[in-house]
Each structure stands twice: as structure tokens, then as C-alpha cells.
Amino acid sequence: MQSWTEGYVAEVDYTHGFYRELAPTHLNYVLLCKGLQAPPLDRAFTYCELGCGQGNTTNLLAAANPQGDFYATDFNPSHIVHAQTLAREIGLKNIHFFDDSFQDFADRAELPDFDFITLHGVFSWISPENRQQIVNFIRKKLKVGGVVYLSYNAMPGWSAFLGMRELIQAQVLSQSGPITKRFDLALNFAKAIAEQEAIYFKSQPAALDRLQQISTMSRNYLVHEYCNRHFTPLFHREVVELLDEAKASFLVSAHLGDQMEHFRLQPNQLQTLQTIEDPVLRETLRDVYTNQSFRRDIFGRGTVPLASLAQRDRLDQQTFALTLRSPQIPKEYPCPVATVHLDAEPFKTIIAGLSERPHTMAELAQQLPKLAWRDLHLSLAIAVDGGWAMPVVPQAAVKATRETCHRFNRAIARRALTENKIQLLAAPLVGSGIAVDQTILLFLESMWRKTPGPELAFETYKRMGLKLQKNGETVESDAENLQLLKTSWEQFQSQTGPWLKSLQIL
Secondary structure, three states: OOOOOOOOOOOOOOOOOOOHHHOHHHHHHHHHHOOEOOOOOOOOEEEEEEOOOOOHHHHHHHHHOOOEEEEEEOOOHHHHHHHHHHHHHHOOOOEEEEOOOHHHHHOOOOOOOEEEEEEEOHHHOOOHHHHHHHHHHHHHHEEEEEEEEEEEEEOOHHHHHHHHHHHHHHHHHOOOOOHHHHHHHHHHHHHHHHHOOOHHHHHOHHHHHHHHHHOOOOHHHHHHHHHOOOOOOEOHHHHHHHHHOOOOEEEEEOOHHHHOHHHHOOHHHHHHHOOOOOHHHHHHHHHHHHOOOEEEEEEEOOOOEOOHHHHHHHHHHOEEEEOOOHHHOOOEEOOOOOOEEOOOOOHHHHHHHHHHOOEEHHHHHHHOOOOOHHHHHHHHHHHHHOOOEEEOOOHHHHHHHHHHHHHHHHHHHHHOOOOOOOOEEEEOOOOEEEEOOHHHHHHHHHHHHOOOHHHHHHHHHHHHOOOOEEOOEEOOOHHHHHHHHHHHHHHHHHHHHHHHHHOOOO
16 A cells, blocks of 8 residues: 655655745746736635645735735645644634645645645655646646746756765665754765765766755755655656646746846846747756756746736836845845845935835936936845845735734734744735844843843743854853843844834734
């Protein structure tokens, strides 16, 4: 009898991450940048995540978009128990979790058709049969005008790592015991083989670099990335051909950086790319130029192009907000061809403006009268791609969202008293999530409890056996740990708190 896992790792739970590319606000902004119509968010919509893992992304998006009706499935029951527990704790009424296979999920009579169907990573981790079930699901359940977000491990970038991955997986399968322990043994085994000057590692230095890099990464993530038996990195063309069966056409990469080709490609490469009319060949060539190893693609069923003036009007009216505090914004936006310096114009003016309050693109244009419209649009796309700004949802949606986001954030802050797994907050202003550290969560909990922030954080860390770091070194004494927290509390009150208020989290 075949196991219900079908070769997929179920011995350890997946990580507790949040993936902002799955947010409807992000998807719609990317489509707008491409000049494409997207499902409207100022009215009721339906959303589905396939392979939702712990459900943190779906729960947050349901809290930040109460006008949406959210459905999600993951065939690991432990993941769904966590997701359902959090949803009940928040009091969400617009989310529905299932532990179905993709085929069983598609057969549920209560499922609506969907405006958004999303999958993060799972497509290249499962068997061909399950990939076909996903295609069948999309064909059956995606609305006309709906969009699909699908990310996957990609070729040709993964080609250099396949030998290393096979070596690790073969070693894991040859052993018994807890899979994380077997993975550590396999990792050490692969390092030992590399040190013996195996020709594979000498001919693939990128694999050797990756081997060193993953040594410090979460084992819960790595066993899924390296130990699923059906792991298959895919070429863009293969995915396009599969989604064509579902009547879903490729629209654009959800990675905004891929639209900024002059930052990613050499002039001669860009010149060649611009001669290519076939969209599949064009994406394949770009993947070869950039050695793409992970793609984030958006597909659609019948998406309509916007007239150029309509696109420009909508972009002018789009409001943006800072989602990092100004001091945290990096000085550079690295690109393969050129580095963009964020401490120079026009970014200095954009950051200064958004630090005061959210601005529309048209308002920023008034502050930068000499900057061409296209260059301002590109600068804001860089800000969103870099993760330090996000598009703002309509004001009416913000008002409706505050209560559900507050309940989400209260639940996450309470959990910070006993665990440090989920470190994010729902931001009503952007209909999405922002990453924060556990100290901020504990300070928020202390505010809502009306208790001293540094003392609550100190007692929590002490109870959990955790200590702070200063200049890269662990601080041992209780007195110094408490003093560091008092300093952080002052910064929270003067800087972090006002920033959270600007996002309407407080």
C-alpha cells in the first residue's frame, strides 16, 4: 500500500515563513506594472493556497483582507492543526483549512471558483502525478480573469546543484533514525567527499559554495528542499506547457526585478533579448543569461491589457508606504549588471517623503519635478522589490481591516511569550505582512497588557533560556541583558512605535 506522503517529507514540519509575493496587493501591483488588468480588491474576492504549510501566510492575508474568502490545503495534518488553531485564536471567519490531497480538494462541492490561486515552491517538490492534479485543479477552479501565482525551483540554475543534492539524499535514504539527524550526517558526508577533491565539486564550484551556505540554514526547510523523492527543478517552458492545459497563460514574473532588464543584463544580452518575440523563448533566454534557479511566475485566464493611459493613471494614483524604518533601508540595491545607490536621488527624496506619510506616485512626482515619469515608476518598483516599500490598499479597505489585523497581531504577540516561531505582523495599510523580531512582539504585548516592556521581554527570554547579543557576541549577565532591552524599549517608543502607527498596526 502506498504511503499517504507519496515520497514527500512529512517527518518534520515546514518552516513558519511569510511570503509577501502571495499577497493580492503585491500580485496586483506587479500586474499593473506590466499593464495588465487584475482581480479588483475593493470588493469580495476568493483566494486559494495549495500546499499552505503552517498556514501563516494564508491566515495573515485573510486577516489583512477581510473582504476576501480564503481557502487553503496542505496534506500534512500537523500543518493544518497549527493553521486552524491560529485561525480560531484570531477569530477569523473568512478562512477554511483542509488536509486534502489536491485531487480530493478539487472534488469538494463547497469550494467556490477562485480569483487567486497560489502555490509557493511545492510545484517542484511533488510527483508528476500531483503536478497534474494541480493543473487539473486550476483548470476546474480558476475564474475567467483570475490569476495564478506559482513559484518553483528552476533550471538551468539548479543544474549545478543536482549532483550535490543527489549525494545528500542518497545518504539520508541509506540511514535510519530522525530525518534531521540523518540530514546532518549526510551534510557532513558531502563535505568530506568535497574535501577529497571529487571532480564534481571541482568542476562545480557553485555546488561547493551552496554546500557551505546551507550548513547554517533551517533543517526543517532543508529536509523538504533536499529529501523529497520527487524533487524536480523545471524549465519555464515545461511549466508553461502544463499550465496551458489549464487554460492559464503566462503573464509576467512576480519578481519585479525581472522587469528591470537593463539592470540585470549586459547591453549585448539585452539587445539580443529584444529581438525575441516568442514569450517562452524570451523567458528561457533570460533564465540562461541570469542562471535562474528559482522562478516566481504569474499566469492568468483571459487577463486584459490596460490601455497605456489607463495604466499610467492607475500608477499615478497608487499610494506607497514604507515597510522598513528609514534607518533599516540598505544603502544599495544590488543588480547583476549595476548597483543602484539608495542614498542618492531620487531615492533620498522618496524615502524622506514616505518617512513622513504614505504618498501617491503623483505626489512624489511633484517633489521630483525633473525626474522622468518612467524613472520614478522604476524607482518605486525597486522600492517594492527591495522590500522597503509596499503599495497601499484603498482607504475604505484599511478601515475594514484594522480589527482583524489587530486580532492577528494580538495572537502573534501572545505567542511570543512562549515561542519564537512566528515573527511577523499584519499591516492594515498594505493588506500584507511585515517581518519583526521577537523583542518588538514582546514590547507590543507589554503595551497591550499595560506592563513594563523591558521587564516582560527580559523575563520571557530568561524563561526560554535565550540571551541577547551585542556586537556579535552573546551577553551573559542578567543586568546587561536587561539594560540592552531598556535601550531597545527607548528606540521602540521613539522610532518603531511611530512607524507601526504609520502602517496602522498601532
